[in-house]
Amino acid sequence: MFIVTLQLKSSHGFCVVMLLLLLTVPSVRNLSIMQNVNSTTAHTAAAIRDIVLEYYVRHSQDFMLTVHMKSRHALNLASDLLSQLLPHLSAIKVQIETINTTIRSTYNRKHNLILIDDVEALRELNPAKWTKDYDFVELYLLYILQNKSLTVRNNNLIDVFNYFWHNSITHNVYSCRSVSVKILNKYNGTWINDLHKVQNIFPAKLLNLNNCTLRIALWHTPPYLSYFPNKTGMERIDHFEGELIKVIAKKLNFSLEFVVPPNDERRGLIFDNGTTTGAIKLLKTHVADISLGCFRLTLERAKILTPALPYHQTTQVYSILLSNRAYTSLEILSFPFDELTWSCICLILLVMFFTTTFIQYSFHKYKSRRTMLGNIKTNSKFIDIFATSMLENIKTNSKFIDIFAVFIGSSIKKAPRANFARCLFFFWCIYGLTLRTAYQSLLYKLLETDLYRSPPRCIIDLLADKYKLVMLKTTFDSVKKETYIEKGLIDVIIQHSTDDLNPFNYLVLERNIPLAAVSPLDFLALYESIHRKHETFYVLPEIIFSQQITMYFKKHSYLTDRFDKILLQLRSQGLINYWAQKSFLQTMFRKHKNAIVKPINLSHVSV
Template identity: 25%
Template sequence: MRAIFNECLRFNVDNVVVMLELDKMKFGFYTYQVFAEVYCHQDENIQIVHFNTFFNGSLEHDRLFSRHLHDFHGCPLLICLELGYPLLGFHGNLSDPQDLQNIHLVAGIEGDLLRDLAKAINFRVKFSISKERGVIGEKNYSTGCFAELAAGKADLAIGCLSSTDGLRHVFSYSLSYYQSLYVFIVRSGLHFGPIKQLAQAFCANVWQAIGACCIIGMIFIRFITSCTSSAVCEKLVGQRKHSDSTNLIVVMMGNPIKILPRRNCARLLLRSWLLATLVLRNAYQAKLFDSLRISKRIPIPRTISGLEAQNYILVTDKYVEFYPSNMTRIISNITQRYRMVQQSERERFITTSMLDTLAWHNRQNWKTSCLTYIEEPIYNVQISMYFKKHSILRSIFDYRIKQLSWGGITSYIGEKHVKKQFQVMNANSQHRPVISSNMLRGLYMLYAMLMAIACTQFALELLARRSSSVKRTMNWIHYVGRK
């Protein structure tokens, strides 16, 4: 009989009854227990139990099968932990055997759930901490806690394990007791100050084109006035004394020219420049008012396709099918990935994680975190614990998890550890209804800069009356022609 029960245990069949004839017309019903006060599964022992008798045409007890497993009688379970806040953490010494048997040192959502389960079905723990990420592989190619399950070194694995894994059929898994969205994590819109907000009206290429035109025009005017005769100079750019190259900037800022050129060629050039600056000023003014209505953060994409279009680099622990591999960098440590995204002021980095992991991180770093998420989710993660294939432990754990879920315990634990208001931090609204005085600080600062330049130039003019070197410098700036 013991050999029969050992074979049943090897195939993970717990509800087994053996009927044995004890005497004439008397039969005994026997089953086995792997968790009892004396025998525990880890000792590779079983206890044979005589639970019923058939005699004189009737059963001693009104049941054909013994009661299902509902109490572990304080036996230890080998549990592999895969740490990851806010789901599962460990506050003890990872190398101390005593700490690895203390269930009160686990923390997080799954840590609280594990303590409730241990209290409900009366088991002790022997933890092992996985140092690598658990990945389910065909045959014997699993890693992390899944490798320990496959090798029989663990009875169950817990910690950020998803029941939606493509190879989940290799093991048995419990009912899902928690779920969270899997999303792209990105740094919230980069902050830019008043001066950068003024420059935001035009992109960098437009400002470069404007600067190039001004520089080329100034060089052209200064070359004509310096290297040609007065007749040629007046024909091309106007009178020598009044063809200062700074007139280009003066006209572009909207100020008038007191003396106009007399030749048609010079007038045509001036008219073209006036028309170009008029269009430029109107376009800038329109885009400036539009940019002033945007909050002081450069907006981020709202969709996955927007991330690809703006060439965001994904940092993750493996290549994924929902993002181009040529725009992916492999980094295993999630803390390092979060840090790279947080510090990505010049390069555009993103990463992926559960939304609740982001909320926990932002809560821990609420003064400094600038991380947010893309509103378009990737998929929904269902969290479960894993067992060996066809494990006899699965049914009792499922029953207790179902009871905790019906009682609202699992929901309470999730809300206790994850504060939803920390999911998005430092992210202002993308539009403001009115233009406030605070938005116009850039204009005030620009006006102050221009007044400072004007006062400095006036002071230099006064100083030029007493210093010949300053006078020569000012004459060169305004280009007073030789007599």
């Protein structure tokens, strides 16, 4: 009868096996083993009790106890053991199950005690099956009852190790799976080394992977990651996430093997029927261990993969093509005044036209005509109401042309003689000068700044201007809960592509259609840089949401916990921000300006 305490942070976490003989296991991770030489049921129960109280009670309110014995004799021994053990575990809740009871996946499997009589019973019990879809780390205390020789026991231990390794390593690198047993403590009524002082029964592992190879699924996706394959076998990665994974590999001492998703699928897609493509499929099928390359942290991906802690943040934004907002020549000429002001100006000119015409043909025999027109002696009968004609003594049938000439600032050669006419002429000149000055200044301001209409500021403006949204399928999955998108109030064009720059290319090709791209801000900056088009796009001030960038592992990966600790260290040291600033280009697209040139209206010129 023996107990093995081996620790494996694997697809089912840490495992401790208590054994009758203390051995050592050199491996990718140290496996801790404890033995009781004079094994009795009382001693075994006391040893298990001490470990449970020392390590389980401190971190949990309950633990799972699973029993599966192939022989009747071992089952009787297990019953005797439990009868002596359970009365001493009143400080923690114990959930008991057997192979014949309903075994279910639950978060309560973080702390486990498993009683078996041989390795075949462990395989039938298959504890990894019930935790493989979770991301938490488990602790296992495995207790094996048998009466076989020591040699047989060692063979059993190797089989136990192989079971846990099989559920830990994602690809077949057998050289990194060699194990040997290391003595941590002994129990013979008392512990040789005090449990409070001895190294933790569940010590931290994965401190050194001994240059084992981890497969990285990646692709060329600057500015996050640049991948340069070489026909001679020398491959190189660069940019932000390339520097990150190289530093982690150096800290944990593992080598890198790069795997590129086939058919340029990159991150891949998750379809409604459960099938996957790209890097997601490579991780799910254990072809790759890690994948990175601007991988967004999303709920859909986290359901089938295990994400690391996010280490970078960008924003999801709306962007439009500025050429769609360009003014026409007529709009530029009419920009300085709004519609009401232009209407009033036109109305005044029409009134002047009809008034002059009426006076010329209806009051030519009366003194009122001379009073209003002034004592002008000319063959034209009526040259000007407020000013002389542009050319003196020129006959013209259109008196309105003369009025309009003074309004637009033409020079005059002779002023009216009558005082009242001169007064009207003066006010008409001041009125024309005020409007011309305002018009010219605002037109100059427009030409100096930009030639684009005021762009939309939010999705409501996009909806009002009848814009359509263009985005990738992966982007749609992350924004589909937005109110206007979820309710179908705005049209959406979904592209089933893996090219992150495809929405911007689509906007350029369909420039005559009001379209808005939905994409991370960093990719828009990259597009502007590649095509060298300064201020081609306008980014709406409204931010959809901030998105987290991370790397992914296969579900319930043994690497996650150690990677998270290193990422936290690098973030606290500022190295991740430093690499990001080096890799990300300065944004070249137009940002929202607080000062916007607005047309003048009547309230601005009123006295």
